[in-house]
Amino acid sequence: MAEYRIDDLARAAGTTVRNVRVYQDRELLPPPRRQGRTAIYSDAHLVRLRLIINMLERGYAFAQIKEMISAWESGRSLGDVLGLEEVVGESWAEEAPRAVTATELRRMFGKQFSPGNVKRAMELGLLERRGRGFVSQSPQLLDAGAELVSLGVPLGEVLDLAEQLQQDIDHVAGHLVEMVRRHVLTRPVPTEEEVPYYSDVLQRLRPLVMSALNAAAARSAARVIPEVLGDRLIEMVAGSEEHAKRA
DNA sequence: CTTCTTACA
DNA sequence: TGTAAGCA
Numbered sequence: 001m002a003e004y005r006i007d008d009l010a011r012a013a014g015t016t017v018r019n020v021r022v023y024q025d026r027e028l029l030p031p032p033r034r035q036g037r038t039a040i041y042s043d044a045h046l047v048r049l050r051l052i053i054n055m056l057e058r059g060y061a062f063a064q065i066k067e068m069i070s071a072w073e074s075g076r077s078l079g080d081v082l083g084l085e086e087v088v089g090e091s092w093a094e095e096a097p098r099a100v101t102a103t104e105l106r107r108m109f110g111k112q113f114s115p116g117n118v119k120r121a122m123e124l125g126l127l128e129r130r131g132r133g134f135v136s137q138s139p140q141l142l143d144a145g146a147e148l149v150s151l152g153v154p155l156g157e158v159l160d161l162a163e164q165l166q167q168d169i170d171h172v173a174g175h176l177v178e179m180v181r182r183h184v185l186t187r188p189v190p191t192e193e194e195v196p197y198y199s200d201v202l203q204r205l206r207p208l209v210m211s212a213l214n215a216a217a218a219r220s221a222a223r224v225i226p227e228v229l230g231d232r233l234i235e236m237v238a239g240s241e242e243h244a245k246r247a
Numbered sequence: 248c249t250t251c252t253t254a255c256a
Numbered sequence: 257t258g259t260a261a262g263c264a
């Protein structure tokens with residue numbers, strides 16, 4: 001658990017000491033722990049500070065931010081489980097599509113860049129035609145796929161995986177959103193006082209889903225990789241790394 | 248030298 | 257939001 005002096009905190013969040021003090025005075029930031037005269041901040045403060053800056057940039061007034069923060073604190077359980085706050089400081093904008101030429105694709109996928117696979121990728125919505133070339137709706141998936149192929153996994157199987165992955169993720173994300181609908185956005189029509197809260201929850205639903213899935217994916221990777229590959233293999237590889245370091 | 252407070256713009 | 261003075 002990292003600790004920050006006010007200058008470190010401001011730097012880490014990309015703002016100034018002055019502003020940190022202002023947010024603190026306006027009670028948007030929780031009071032720091034004091035060590036004599038100097039204030040000691042935690043990671044929680046950093047997360048909160050990033051949140052505040054984000055909301056400020058989106059045009060929220062101090063008072064509105066304060067309201068939302070207290071709203072979250074009163075109904076904390078969901079936010080805790082899903083890491084609500086952790087998300088908001090990050091850029092969770094939707095991935096930007098990227099144009100890719102046929103030449104690039106051929107370089108990435110070699111001879112497996114075939115009309116059949118292209119058709120399949122287009123059916124899966126991974127690739128779209130644009131003039132002579134293509135545009136990838138998810139450069140990250142494209143790059144991940146290219147890496148798998150370069151490691152020797154057949155592109156056909158990579159595409160199978162992409163399809164399966166999309167279905168599974170749709171399923172889980174659907175569940176999550178449904179949970180929020182059932183437990184948080186309980187009214188079909190919110191009362192007038194609830195409208196701002198509802199609106200904020202809706203705005204954060206996408207980053208919230210992404211955060212939950214991201215966290216789950218990280219845990220899964222850590223757990224599943226040794227499970228599937230076996231501890232023996234992992235140990236052997238770790239051992240050879242030691243050899244490499246010594247050399 | 249850094250932090251904090253207060254004040255002014 | 258930046259800057260400055262005076263203090264600890």
